[in-house]
Amino acid sequence: MGISEDNRHLEELDKKYIWHPFTQMKEWLDDKPVIISEGRDCFLKDVHGNWYLDGVSSLWVNIHGHGKIEIDDAVKDQIDKIAHSTMLGLSNVPAIRLAERLVRIVDQSLVGGRQSALNKVFYSDNGSTAVEVALKMAFQYWVHKGEKERVSFLSLKNGYHGDTLGAVSVGGVDIFHSVFGPLLFKTYKAPSPYCYRCECGEAHPGCDMECLKRMEETLIENSREIAAVIMEPLVQAAGGMIVSPPGYLKGVRDLCTKYGVLLIADEVATGFGRTGRMFACEHEEVVPDIICLSKGITGGYLPLAATVAKEEVYNAFLGEFKDLKTFFHGHSYTGNPLGCAAALACLDIFEREKTLEVLKPKIEMLESFLRDISSLDHVGDVRNRGMMAGIELVRDKETKGPYPWEEKIGWRVCYYAREKGVIIRPLGNVIVIMPPLSISLDNLERLLWIIREGIIKVAG
Numbered sequence: 001m002g003i004s005e006d007n008r009h010l011e012e013l014d015k016k017y018i019w020h021p022f023t024q025m026k027e028w029l030d031d032k033p034v035i036i037s038e039g040r041d042c043f044l045k046d047v048h049g050n051w052y053l054d055g056v057s058s059l060w061v062n063i064h065g066h067g068k069i070e071i072d073d074a075v076k077d078q079i080d081k082i083a084h085s086t087m088l089g090l091s092n093v094p095a096i097r098l099a100e101r102l103v104r105i106v107d108q109s110l111v112g113g114r115q116s117a118l119n120k121v122f123y124s125d126n127g128s129t130a131v132e133v134a135l136k137m138a139f140q141y142w143v144h145k146g147e148k149e150r151v152s153f154l155s156l157k158n159g160y161h162g163d164t165l166g167a168v169s170v171g172g173v174d175i176f177h178s179v180f181g182p183l184l185f186k187t188y189k190a191p192s193p194y195c196y197r198c199e200c201g202e203a204h205p206g207c208d209m210e211c212l213k214r215m216e217e218t219l220i221e222n223s224r225e226i227a228a229v230i231m232e233p234l235v236q237a238a239g240g241m242i243v244s245p246p247g248y249l250k251g252v253r254d255l256c257t258k259y260g261v262l263l264i265a266d267e268v269a270t271g272f273g274r275t276g277r278m279f280a281c282e283h284e285e286v287v288p289d290i291i292c293l294s295k296g297i298t299g300g301y302l303p304l305a306a307t308v309a310k311e312e313v314y315n316a317f318l319g320e321f322k323d324l325k326t327f328f329h330g331h332s333y334t335g336n337p338l339g340c341a342a343a344l345a346c347l348d349i350f351e352r353e354k355t356l357e358v359l360k361p362k363i364e365m366l367e368s369f370l371r372d373i374s375s376l377d378h379v380g381d382v383r384n385r386g387m388m389a390g391i392e393l394v395r396d397k398e399t400k401g402p403y404p405w406e407e408k409i410g411w412r413v414c415y416y417a418r419e420k421g422v423i424i425r426p427l428g429n430v431i432v433i434m435p436p437l438s439i440s441l442d443n444l445e446r447l448l449w450i451i452r453e454g455i456i457k458v459a460g
């Protein structure tokens, strides 16, 4: 069988057997799929030998590039020892070392090395499970404290925390979540800190953060029923790269403290350097009670997640065997040694390559590009925090009138980029820029240039 025939066969098999996530399969079946066979640095190679710039970090996970030798070696070394053993009733070497390391970097990042007591690491295997763990942990914490009426959560409009049902219950992106409404548990919703389209009808600055006041009103009325506030610190990522105004995150922390509810920071997207600091909470010196980590934790190599809790939360679960205070939750691949070995290597690279320091000129380049592109006719809003950026395209800049969802304006820009050798993925009308942190300035410039061209070609 020749190479092209082989590839055609792969395409047929894909279409015959695979159901792709977040994909209208009818369209997929009519399309020519890009089938990736290799990756190097910030590039992906398809089976035909075409190379693409990975402008979406393989869905926001890749940090140090593909085929990073140190991570490759760490995984290979670990596989020579053992690929997997269970954490239920046993432990493993890389999981222990990583837990200690994570607690240390969370401490350094969030409280400058002073003990934050965010020091108990519960492993799982993806962002959604990290969130499920946090929700169940928060709920059961209050049960043990004798506050069984705390059966709900407060979450944000436009929030996204994953696709499992607990995560969807605290989600707030209607287009993804509303169909599952009948299956979800009750939550309270606070407005999204989306200044470009403020739900409260205010304009920032000068609004005194009405969105926080509304959150407070909900807490005043219902805090006895609320186990925790869950939020994405600084950037509501999948909701459209919505960047909260300065002081908002700190304001939420203060409200949680004032009304005695836990704060769960979902740093699945923002963690591991994406916002320019190790964790987004660091920007506003906020220490949550529980933090959810995944995506970049392994440098984008393997599925792994960690839900890190304060000691006080953990202590509430201690008791005699017969007390049934155990946290009855766990997954088959919890604390997988290969994932933990990759994560340790990923953290070593952060230190050795000073990833966060070298990021600064890249963030400057991105911000200067965003300033420049904001003058285009159909660019309604540009926003970023570090290397997470969104460009919101609008039909009418004056009225902020959006393009109808079905016009797929975002996708059309992304298809254009793909023809030019760049992989990006939109969120509705928002073009997302989120390349690996290791991207070179030259490659970043190329990525931004092609996005600019795409927007001009498609939207004018």
Ligand SMILES: Cc1ncc(COP(=O)(O)O)c(C=O)c1O
Residues within 6 Å of the ligand: 126, 127, 128, 129, 131, 160, 161, 162, 163, 232, 237, 238, 266, 267, 268, 269, 270, 294, 295
């Ligand atoms: C903030 C946030 N939380 C949770 C998730 C879910 O992660 P996963 O897709 O690994 O389940 C995502 C995914 O994009 C996310 O952005």
